[in-house]
Amino acid sequence: MxxxxxxxxxxxxxxxxxxxxxxxxxxxxxxxxxxxxxxxxxxxxxxxxxxxxxxxxxxxxxxxPISKPYKLASRDFHPEDTLIRIGGPTVGGNDFWVVAGPCSVEGRELLLEAARLVRDGGAHALRAGAFKPRTSPYSFQGLGEEGLKYLAEARAVTGLPVVTEVMDTRDVELVAEYADVLQIGTRNMQNFSLLREVGRANRPVLLKRGMSATIEEWLMAAEYVMSEGNHQVILCERGVRTFETATRNTLDLSAVVVAKSLTHLPVVVDPSHGVGRRDFVVALARAAAAAGADGILVEVHPRPDEAKSDAAQTIGPAAFHQMMHDVAAILQVLGRRLPAAAAVHV
Amino acid sequence: MxxxxxxxxxxxxxxxxxxxxxxxxxxxxxxxxxxxxxxxxxxxxxxxxxxxxxxxxxxxxxxxPISKPYKLASRDFHPEDTLIRIGGPTVGGNDFWVVAGPCSVEGRELLLEAARLVRDGGAHALRAGAFKPRTSPYSFQGLGEEGLKYLAEARAVTGLPVVTEVMDTRDVELVAEYADVLQIGTRNMQNFSLLREVGRANRPVLLKRGMSATIEEWLMAAEYVMSEGNHQVILCERGVRTFETATRNTLDLSAVVVAKSLTHLPVVVDPSHGVGRRDFVVALARAAAAAGADGILVEVHPRPDEAKSDAAQTIGPAAFHQMMHDVAAILQVLGRRLPAAAAVHV
Amino acid sequence: MxxxxxxxxxxxxxxxxxxxxxxxxxxxxxxxxxxxxxxxxxxxxxxxxxxxxxxxxxxxxxxxPISKPYKLASRDFHPEDTLIRIGGPTVGGNDFWVVAGPCSVEGRELLLEAARLVRDGGAHALRAGAFKPRTSPYSFQGLGEEGLKYLAEARAVTGLPVVTEVMDTRDVELVAEYADVLQIGTRNMQNFSLLREVGRANRPVLLKRGMSATIEEWLMAAEYVMSEGNHQVILCERGVRTFETATRNTLDLSAVVVAKSLTHLPVVVDPSHGVGRRDFVVALARAAAAAGADGILVEVHPRPDEAKSDAAQTIGPAAFHQMMHDVAAILQVLGRRLPAAAAVHV
Amino acid sequence: MxxxxxxxxxxxxxxxxxxxxxxxxxxxxxxxxxxxxxxxxxxxxxxxxxxxxxxxxxxxxxxxPISKPYKLASRDFHPEDTLIRIGGPTVGGNDFWVVAGPCSVEGRELLLEAARLVRDGGAHALRAGAFKPRTSPYSFQGLGEEGLKYLAEARAVTGLPVVTEVMDTRDVELVAEYADVLQIGTRNMQNFSLLREVGRANRPVLLKRGMSATIEEWLMAAEYVMSEGNHQVILCERGVRTFETATRNTLDLSAVVVAKSLTHLPVVVDPSHGVGRRDFVVALARAAAAAGADGILVEVHPRPDEAKSDAAQTIGPAAFHQMMHDVAAILQVLGRRLPAAAAVHV
Known part of the structure; x- marks a missing residue:
């Protein structure tokens, strides 16, 4: 200093x-x-x-300040990339990790249909929210534990590990029972009690960047989790808030390259929230792969117009397949690999 | 729509x-x-x-959308100002509410000293954090329940009601036992689980605006609290995040006048976090009063250089007295009143 | 409406x-x-x-408002992509346009060296500033007309068309005499007098997005140029201003896809200013190509550490060659072409 | 460094x-x-x-960097407040300077009516645009030189000095012939050619803060003007661009206190553009005075609903009188003076 x-x-x-x-x-x-x-x-x-x-x-x-305020998350402290094994594939190394699924768990049938769709399309994990952070208290808030059960069933059926959000310190244990990866949403990036609590859980954490968090604050949030003993943190860029209103957020792909230079943790990108408009998701997924992200998190639905939340930014089967094709080709250019989806401990 | x-x-x-x-x-x-x-x-x-x-x-x-997404918080729904009685004074009407005290509860003696200082200087409530949201997991995190006990003692001694932050759904009951007003910090403005939980508590809620929350999102956060039955919400503008780095945040006094036109809830201002620099707090407290805020929340410490957190933005006794004098004079111009501090139910 | x-x-x-x-x-x-x-x-x-x-x-x-405020720039008005021929290659169609060169014209020898370097590496046009907008009046302001003469010589020697900035309505005629493309810098995006003046010039215009301009305002700036009769406008995304300080700006690649859906004009990306740090330029150039940009504008210098301005974000020969290789491979994936550099009217 | x-x-x-x-x-x-x-x-x-x-x-x-990048504008260099005499009153000392008038010069009769209105209400200078920076090339662009002539006539009739915008280096001489103060608009704050040109003019300059300019960049823009020999610069805060859409801009009153600590130049506030909505202008004018601004610049029109530009943020006679009354009372609290309007060199 x-x-x-x-x-x-x-x-x-x-x-x-x-x-x-x-x-x-x-x-x-x-x-x-x-x-x-x-x-x-x-x-x-x-x-x-x-x-x-x-x-x-x-x-x-x-x-x-001269030195960085984070230690465990810092590449100075841990120069090699952290590799996190989630089901078969490994996140953070040469492999590229694709997490796909509907915004929320809307019901059993639909979830199973969506899970099969993304598994068959090459995704490595299933995403869907059982607890949904909604701006309005009057909007659909998710199915809660019932949703978690459907997620577990979808995993059993498809072999896909499950990524799902936890919003309340009191729910961490419950969600960790069903989920393979605990997601911390953008609005909770500085919910320090929740960060500590998932830091004590025995599950990898997917930590979304706060809507207006600097990269340093994002790494400090990871440090909170790690300081409790859980070093399996995956960072997820999902767009930041700016003056621009044409897109839901402003996807900050520079943050991927900057973060990867500062930390050994994997960094993935959520182009769905990043741009907020279905037509543009595939282009930004390609850009994320080209920029050097370690994976993507994408909202996919068998019939996106019927999605109960985030319909405007959810892509359908055709766009999903196009995206997987393009991303695979770009990864090849960069000498990276889109691994075949491998089964979890079914 | x-x-x-x-x-x-x-x-x-x-x-x-x-x-x-x-x-x-x-x-x-x-x-x-x-x-x-x-x-x-x-x-x-x-x-x-x-x-x-x-x-x-x-x-x-x-x-x-044509109509507003909030109902209970809307002035359309409830045209008259909501008045919230906290100890003697009433927040939200013609009276101006001054909440002052150190950033955090550092210890018993100091808190009592600070409480007396602000009470004697004319404040109507005492603020200090027992649970502190800190960017770094390695910084002082507050004294927790011990701090709450000191706050209760300070209230008993000075008669000042106590405003203090709650950060975890599991702590709401505990904090409500000791505090007169539950503060929701800027980082938790969209911690919907916490909002619901304080919505079930029998205590007024001071809801800080999120660092990059629009006024509409802020009112939706109030709606979350109100939708659970607790209509005693006080909004607190504390600066938003912008590109400017000369100040800690950018205090948005327009938000006060805009919010007051949209909602019947009281709106107060925190100039300490708003500007983040001690020398400028008094000027912005004056500006807040002149803009029509219903009160201010200010960090005051007997010896600010020794404050354990937020020292850079904490004012000392002389500045506090100057501020109270200036604010009182400005309120008189506007036909508003700075009430004498009244005792709580001691 | x-x-x-x-x-x-x-x-x-x-x-x-x-x-x-x-x-x-x-x-x-x-x-x-x-x-x-x-x-x-x-x-x-x-x-x-x-x-x-x-x-x-x-x-x-x-x-x-329901309809868009711009007409000539709108894809509704002109559904097919506008193609702009600059030297040999065509900007805005299937071809990808690479503009490279030093930040400023520092001297005759160096410019010629840089021009040969980027021409041999496959660039289609040379960029370098003769008039430099500098934050400080005490910084190097560019060589002015002398710089323009060196640019013309570099074009004569290498066959590369020249892109250079004009900052003053009084200089438009002069710059247009020497340059093939008139660049409008980010700080002048809403200098409406200058926009009108280049709208009367007989040269394509490269219009950088303002530091905090919405996409709509950017298109309105293009409309200013077009409303004077000059329809040859190339839009250039170069990062926007946000709260993040780890990068010079926040490169907004969503803006490329959104803009291309709204307008028929070509959209290129400047990753050098977008991220502001040399190590990250190549990754973001790849991402720009993958997102669907029509070209890139990159700061390249034979010995970047010696660059008189923007040294921190200027890449050297090795990174430039790597970038050209990666971008070419990504374009192939997308079915686009990186054309061979063709000679101008030498 | x-x-x-x-x-x-x-x-x-x-x-x-x-x-x-x-x-x-x-x-x-x-x-x-x-x-x-x-x-x-x-x-x-x-x-x-x-x-x-x-x-x-x-x-x-x-x-x-350790030292500040500006010199002439720095309070280190020139510790006492700079006083600028404009007509009778002095800007930058103990006096408070009120500039009022319509957004644009719409016609001769209306301008004279507005000038008399603001003069009789206590304003010290008249503002109105003859050259208007409009987002759309199809909107009313101002009357140009004809408008300047009406401004000169209004000055002759009312004795009020005239503040008006110049947008083009080629117009500086012309505008300086008619105007007492040359205004640089927010979109031209980093139009360095224009800054240099007004730096050579023999007229005080009112320099609006750029829409997303840091305070340091704003002072650097002042430095550009001063470095050409013109030390009569008045800074004007007019709101910055943020994510908030409820107001046209976010008025940054902290910037006033911060700027005044860094520079000896006067700092005034434009609440009309700052908030963009008529109902809120008076409250923010009061707040500006309370924060310590050296004056205000307000859009006033005899019949604001009929204003040709900025109608939504223009106040009418009743609000103007209310504002002058409130501001005068607040200044008295602060020991400052709202001087009687004095005649210019008629």
Missing amino acids: IIVMRKGATEAQVNDIVERVRAAGFGVHLSQGEERTIIGAIGGDRAVLADLNLEAAPGVERVT | IIVMRKGATEAQVNDIVERVRAAGFGVHLSQGEERTIIGAIGGDRAVLADLNLEAAPGVERVT | IIVMRKGATEAQVNDIVERVRAAGFGVHLSQGEERTIIGAIGGDRAVLADLNLEAAPGVERVT | IIVMRKGATEAQVNDIVERVRAAGFGVHLSQGEERTIIGAIGGDRAVLADLNLEAAPGVERVT
Whole structure:
């Protein structure tokens, strides 16, 4: 951390900072320029230093962190890619992971139909929400545990591992009983209680980026999960909120490449929420693969016009097959592999 | 809701939409122009219609809602201002409500000192966090139940009602035992499970606006709480996230006037988080009062440089007194009142 | 345009609007619901209606446009893709257009070296700025006319057409003398005087998206150029401004697919400004090609560390060759072509 | 400037940076930690250093500026408030400056009527656009020179100095002939050619903040004007672009207090564009005064419903008088003065 003192800061003020930094376990490097003094805090624990709130101390103009605030999630700490095995395929290495399915579990029959559709089309996991975060309290909120049961049945029938959202600390255990991957939704990315709770679960976590979260905050959210002992975190870019209204969100594919440079965790992309419009999903799935994402999460429905939620951004069978074809070809260009779907522990 | 059909939509497509709208319990008004047909859906339940996802139906170009998606929170539904009594003063009417205190409960002595300071300076309620949402899992996370106990003691000693944050559905009952007002933080504004849970509590809720929440989403979050039976919701503007980095957030005072035109609920302002820098808090507290806010929530500490969290934006006694003086004078200009602090049910 | 009247709007208010709409040359469709009246304005000239400012009239709650505000730029008006011939290759059809070169014209020798490098690597046009928009008045502002002369020489030597920025209405004629394509920078996207002036020039225009321009505003800027008679406009996505600070801008590849659905004009991508960091340019160039862009604009320098401006985002020869290889392979997957560079009218 | 080297940067890389920094005229302070070396560049010309693009050099992780990139605009350079005399009143000191009038010059009679209205209501200057930046090329673009003549006549009749926009470098001389203050609109805040040109004019400049400009970029735009010799710059906050759609822009009153701490230039607020809705203008004008702005710029029209542009945000006589009354009372609280309107050099 670098502490820049104001022009005209007194010697006493400088000494006070130096002492507090040393007391916090840091080494100190002092640069006394003509106009300003700059104090470098070397080594030590950044969180401890942050809690000193030096930026509020008399004479301090600015405090600039040098090291990253996350550790377990950092590539500095763990240079090799983390590989997470979910059913057969491995997420985060050379393989590309495709998760597909309807927005929500609408009913048993439909879910089974959708699961077979995406399995036969080459997906590696099934996604569908049993607990749905809806902007309106009057909208369909998901089937809850009943939905989880259908998901388990769909897994039994198709062999596809199941990715589904958990929204409440009280439900983590329940959802973990049925699901293979626990999804944290964009609105809960900084629900720190929930992050801690899934950090104690024995299931990989798919962590969606918050609607207006910086990449650093996203990695800090992963750090919350990891700090509880669960290192199986998959990051998912799903578009951020901007001024643009033509798309539901603004899909930030730069975030994929930046995040992959900063962390060893896998990074996947949700083009469905990213753009919010069915016609554009395939193009952005291709772009995600080309940018270097480790997988995609796509909303697919046998008859998308009838989907109970997110119909506008859900693709049908034809678009799904087109997407799988295009993505496979692009992966080949990049020397990556779209693995054949493998069965889970059925 | 207005459904605009595409140029060249077929008669069958138009008829299909008309039938689905009627089946959902709406009346239909049909406008057939030369180029396009426009369908007005009149009456009925907007959430039901929204779940039809008509924007995905063949032939539809755009669906534009006319009515608001919230009901209980809407001024159309409840034209008079909602008044919420918290201790002596009433929030939401002609009175202005000042909530002050340290960012977090750091310890017993300090909290009592701070409580006396703000009470003597004219505040109407005490704020301080026992559960703290921190970006880093390695930062101070609050004292938890111990902190709640100190808050209860501070109330007993000073007579000030207590406003404090709850972050986990499992803690709502516990926090409600100690606190007079349950605060929902900006990161949890769309934690729908938590909103429902505080909606079942018998305590007023202070609902902070999400970091990138539109005013409509903020009111929908209030609707979640209200839909569970708890109509005592106080909205709190605390700055939104923008591209600007000179301030921690961008305080949106327009949101106060807009929200007050749309809802009958009280709207208060948190200038401390809004601007994030101590030197600017008083000016923005004045601006909030001048804009027509129903109160302010301010971080105050006897020795702000020593605050364990948010030190950079916490003001000390002198600034607090200046603020109270300025705000009182501005309220007088507007014909509003800064009530004397009244004791709670001690 | 749809005019939604307030609950309780009087008959006189409704009649007043109906009359004003008719007087503006529109047909009227009236929908009288139980609670509200909705007026549809059909046909007529949207700009005329916009200038009536009906949203300010008594009794009006909201005015929602139905038709698009642009005409010449709209795909409704001109369904087939516009093809623009620049030197040999054609921009906007099946071919992919690569424009490469240093950020600024730094000197004669270097420009020639860079031009040969990108020509030999397969680029179709040379980019470099003679007039540079710099945030600081104290930074290098470009070589001006001297730079234009070097650009013309580079074209003569390599056969590559030249793309260069014009920043001042007074310079349009001068720049058009030397350049094959006039570039409008992001900061001037709504410099309407400049847009009109290049609209009168006899040169294709490369129109960068404004830093916080919506896609609609971008197309309106194109409409300004086209309304003066110059229909040769190439749109260029170059990242938008968001809260994220890890990248210089947030590259919005959704904007490419959305824009191409709304307009017949070619849409290209500038990954260099989009992400602002050299290491990530190639990945985002691949993603742009995969998303369906009609070309890319990339900053390339023989020795990027020595570049006088934008060094951090400028790639060198090795990355450029890698990029050309990857992009060519991805285009093949999509059935598009990376044409051989063809000579201009040398 | 502080240059943070990567972990594992070689001695040669460090030496290379040190040499380049020294060659650019800076002193060097070297901090060698266990993990990283940090290089402080002391003194010297920041723009020169910025042009070195050290962030692209091998071994460099990050470059953090310490000093501000603007000089003439900086309060460090010029600690006392700049006072700008416009007609009688002085802008930037203890006095509060009110500029009012219609959005555009619509015609001679109406302008005179509006000018008398705002003069009699206590405004100190008249605003109205003769050249109008309109999103659509098909909207009313202003009366041009004819409008300037009417403005001059309105000044002659009422004694009010005139503030009006200039959009084209070629028009600066013409507009300066008629106007007392040259306004640079939000879309031209980084039209550097125009900034330079008004920097050579002998008229104060009112510089609106760009729609998504940081405060630093805004001050850099002022620096452009000042670097040409014209130090009479008035900054005008007018709302920034965010995700919120309920208001036209998001008025950023924090920017006023932050800017005033960084610069000696006066800072005024345009609540009309800031919020974009007539009903809310008065509340935000009050808030601007309470926050410490040096003045306001407000759209006022004798019959706002008939305004040819910006009708939705234009207030009428009653609201204008209310606003002047409230603002005067708030200024009194703050010990500031709303001066009586004084005549210009008639």
